[in-house]
Amino acid sequence: MVSLVIVSHSATLAAGVQELAEQMVQGKVNIAVAGGIDDPEHPIGTDPMKVMAAIEAVYSDDGVVVLMDLGSALMSAETAVEFLMPEIQENVYLCPAPLIEGTMAAAVQASIGSSVEQVMAEAQAALAVKIEQIAPELAVAAQPATIDLTSGDTVEVVVPNRLGLHARPAARFVATASQFAAEMQVRLGEKVANAKSINQVATLGVRQNDTIVITALGLDAADALAAIQALAAENFGDLDEDEGEGMAAETAVPAVVGEWSGIPASPGIAIGPVFQYRPRLPKVKTRSIKNxxxxxxxxxxxxxxxxxxxxxxxxxxxxxxxxxxxxxxxxxxxxxxxxxxxxxxxxxxxxxxxxxxxxxxxxxxxxxxxxxxxxxxxxxxxxxxxxxxxxxxxxxxxKVERPSLDLKTPSILVAADLTPSDTAKLNPQTILGICVELGGATSHSAILARALGIPAIVGMGEQLTALKDGQQIGLNGEVGRIWVEPTADELADLVQKQTDWVAGQQKAKESAKKTAVTKDNRHIEVVANIGSPNDISTALDYGAEGVGLFRTEFLFLERETAPSEEEQYTAYRQAADRLQDRPIIIRTLDVGGDKPLPYLDQGREDNPFLGWRGIRFCLDNPEVFKPQIRAILRAGYQRNVKIMFPMVSTAAELKAAKKMVQDVQKELKAEKVDFDKKMEVGIMIEVPSAVAIADQLAKEADFFSIGTNDLTQYTMAADRGNANVAHLANALQPAVLRLIKQTVEAAHHADIWVGVCGELGGNDLATAVLVGLGVDELSMSAPAIPAVKKQIRSFTICQAQRTAQTALKKDSPEAVLKFLQK
CATH class of the missing domain: 1.10.274.10 (PtsI, HPr-binding domain)
Known part of the structure; x- marks a missing residue:
């Protein structure tokens, strides 16, 4: 059977297209995805090695059809094919069809055992559906040629499906028709379609209660028509619960008194008071203007x-x-x-x-x-x-600001809808659950709610407006139901289900909370990258042993004036207190031309990544830098806080930054303000010059943290956001791995420790290599922690060192990746 590969600049989009296709063919077709690139700051792009791995994962001698979105996706696919063995290359086909419609059509055609040529043809014809619906005047010339089946047998079928022959029932119709050798057509009024073409059947636009006429001509025509009638009698395979799934604005109806239903979006149980969130922008008025x-x-x-x-x-x-x-x-x-x-x-x-x-x-x-x-x-x-x-x-x-979602009382958030921006700002400690009127399970807000672990229901309709602030409700995100002012029995049942669910989640996380120790008992510290104090509880839930990178930019952006020393001190102290005795490394401000501050004249730079940013910017702006240093030193008093400077490229920069720390310490001492007198000072290793003089920098620093994202970009002279060279910006490049080795050796020679806080640190495939190179600490986004800890527990230090030595001998990131995947 023909297999499919989906290539997209967005991992989220690729996964969504795969999900739609798999719903239509129910696992009958092997489908792999190659979406996005492994770079947290610039994840939009395509990676030839991901494409090659996807092709190899689903390879079939019947053929592999590769569907792509745009731009560099084609280049990456072509490059991937070149890397394949010749005997595999000849069975891989790059398809020019539109990504989403083409994938749907290709999946259905492949599921019925069609040849690769038929799959390609059907995919390329997929736009006919959209043309017919949006611009029917353009579709006249593209009407399918009809075969004369006037002497064939016919049956009439009334379509009972509430949504008509939408994607999945149309796919089942075509799959059923394709089981027979007979020529088959389906007619709706004057429109005629090949019954074995998903695009043509979908183009008919069959709605509920429409009557379609199916004609078949051939030896098995009677059997074919009987099979179609049997399929129609079964609602074309649609279950009631399927019909509303994924709708963009589904409206729920009460199931029973006090019990309302919606679309499940994120699992979990929540019980608490309602908080109605209904921000409104003023109505936009149209005015005539002169300038x-x-x-x-x-x-x-x-x-x-x-x-x-x-x-x-x-x-x-x-x-x-x-x-x-x-x-x-x-x-x-x-x-x-x-x-x-x-x-x-x-x-x-x-x-x-x-x-x-x-x-x-x-x-x-x-x-x-x-x-x-x-x-x-x-x-x-x-x-x-x-x-x-x-x-x-x-x-x-x-000039309007959205209201705050920083709730004082833990509540269930009720809204007409939530934007992804709203959802990303939610604190799982105070937002117990989410209920919204609109939306579907595929909305980005639903995806974010699942990632945050907040129970959520969408598509509940306008009935939610009847809920009052403070009114008690129960919510089950797994089944998509809420209970308004639940009875004692209902409440007891919800509490029990909540207890069981939390216990299951807790059991899964307990393993991740154990320290990461190799088989020969070497502890590797695994910590989290965070962007605000609110992220700490999530990080600890995933098993973080501390914070290896606290990005402080959130305090400086999205405002008209710089944050005060007190505001910063409060945020840093709050973060350190939540971690108790665990370590937290606070990185000083890392902004530049790519992250402008409205209250400072930073000027325009043609290439901000090679410009006035990081420690360079801070040293030139002491009015911004000194208050931050003061706040960090104060927050470190009797807490496990360390300070780290970004983008250090010379020893002079580090010495200047340390002198500013010393000057601030003297000021605080004179003012009789409590501060950490012995705070550890570290630097980010992000540019090749820092690696080249790592021995000199190690004499001045207490620790190094390698930022593999920027180090890779600067080493390879490849902008992560440039699709033409993004494939070079791979942290598994042997050149980058050798720079990591050089950095570790210089640090250990000076008796200081080394961490990795770039995306490579959270790549569990690379864990053995990094540990084998001597890295002492790995810092990453919280969800990556369990997998990395599991890897650490799977090898000895000697095994990791052998893995690293082999990786260093490879001549390309593709060769390194292939070796690590064995």
Whole structure:
């Protein structure tokens, strides 16, 4: 049977397309995905080695059809094929079909045993469905040629399905028809389709209670028609619960008095008071304007401010829920960088002569509407993402701030809908559960709720508006039900289920909470990367032994003035207190031209990654740097706090930063303010120059932490965000591994320890290599911790050293990866 490979710039999108396809073919077709790249800061991209691994995972002599989204996906797929053995290459086919529609069509065609040529043809014809529905005038020339079956047998079938012959029942129809040799057609009014073509059947647009006429001609025609009738009698395989699944705006109805149903989005039980969250932006008013250039500049500024917020959200989300889920915000950033969207808004301003707010609102709504008209639940759900980024820009244009979700009392959040931005800011300690009127299980907010571990139900309808703040409800996210003011018996049942569920979750996490010790009893410290104090509880739940990287940018971005020393001190102290005696490494501000601060004139840089950023920026701005150092030193008093400087490239920079620490200590002592007099000072090893002089830096630092993301980018001279060279920015590059080895050797020679806090640290495939190279500490996003700890417990130090030595001898990251996957 033909297999499929899905290649997308987004891991989330690739997984969503795979899920849709697998729902249609129910495991009959082998489908693999190669989505995104392993870089938490820039996860949007494609990786040839991922594509090659996906092809090898589902290889079939019948053929492998590779479907891609755009741009570098094709280049990565072509490169992947070149790496394959010649006998495999000849059975791999790159398909020019549209990714989502093509995959659906290819999956169905493959499931019925069609040849690779038939699968390719069906996939390439997949756009006919969309053309027929959105622009039928363009579909006339593409009407399928009809075969004369006037002498065939016919049957009439009334379609009972509430949603008609939508994707899955259409797939079952085609699969059933394809089991027979007879030529078959299906007719709806004047429209005729090949009964064995998923695209043609879907294009008919069959709705509930429509009558279709099926004609068959051939020796087994009677059997074929009988099979179709039997399928129709079974509701074309649809169960009642299937029909509403994944709908973009499903409305629930009460199951019984006091018990309401919705769409399950995130499992778990919650019991608590209601908190109604219904933020509203002022109505956008349309005004005629004279200075069009001024309005356009106003919009450009608002978009830039919104993108800065999104980048901050992304950083926080990576630390809190991992790079895969955080990729949502990379997609949001891409929405705002879309020249078509910006050009549309600009055109409205200049042609219609209206204000920036009205022009932007009009452009965003038009874009969202296009998503809603796509005949695919997953893509329809993306309209919410477009509106989310649109609302963010409007908030800047209108100078409105969204209300806080930092609740004082743990509550169940009730809302019309939640944007991904809202969801990412939720604190699982105070948000017990989520109920929303709109949305589907494939919405990004649902995905984020699952990643955060918050029970959630979506698609509950307007009945939620009847709930009052403080009203007690129970919620079961696994079955999608809430109980309004539950009775004593209902409450007891919910409490028992909650207890059982928590116990199961706790048992799974207990193993991760144990220290990571190799088979020969060497302890490797496994800690978390976080973006705010709120991330600590999640990190500890996943088994973090401390914090190896506390990104402090969240305090400085999305505001008009720099944070005060007291505000910073409170945040750092709060984080350290939550960790109790566990270590926390606080990285000083790492901003530059790529992360602008509105209250500082940073100027524009053509290449901010090679510009005024990190420690360079801080040393030149003591009015920003000194208050942060003061706050960190104060927070370290009687706590296990360490300070770390980013982007150090010379010994002079480190000495200057240390002198500023010493000067601040003298000031605090003179002021008789408590502070840590012996705080450890470390640096990030992120640039090749730091590796080259690691022996000198080790004399000045108490520890090193290797940032493999930037170290890889600078070593390979490859921008992670540039699709043409993104494949080079792979932390498994032998050159990068050798730099890690060199850094560790210099550090250990000076008796200081070394950690890794880049994405490579959370890659469990690389764990043995890093430990074998002598790395003492691994820091990562919290969800990666259990897998890395499991790896550490699986080898001895000698085995890890042999693994590292072999990896160092490889001549490419692909060769390293292949070796590690054995």
């Amino acid at each position: 069009k250039q001024k309005q356009w500049q106003k919009l450009e500024t608002a978009v830039a401010e919104a993108r800065t917020e999104i980048q901050t959200l992304y950083t926080q989300a990576v630390a809190q829920i991992g790079a895969a889920e955080a990729a949502i915000f990379e997609a949001h950033d891409l929405f705002l960088a879309d020249p078509d969207l910006l050009d549309a808004a600009k055109q409205i301003i200049y042609e219609e002569g209206i204000n920036a707010e009205a022009a932007w609102d009009k452009a965003i709504k038009a874009t969202a509407e296009r998503y809603r008209h796509i005949d695919d639940a997953y893509m329809q759900a993306r309209a919410a993402d477009v509106l989310d980024v649109g609302q963010r820009v409007l908030a800047h244009l209108l």
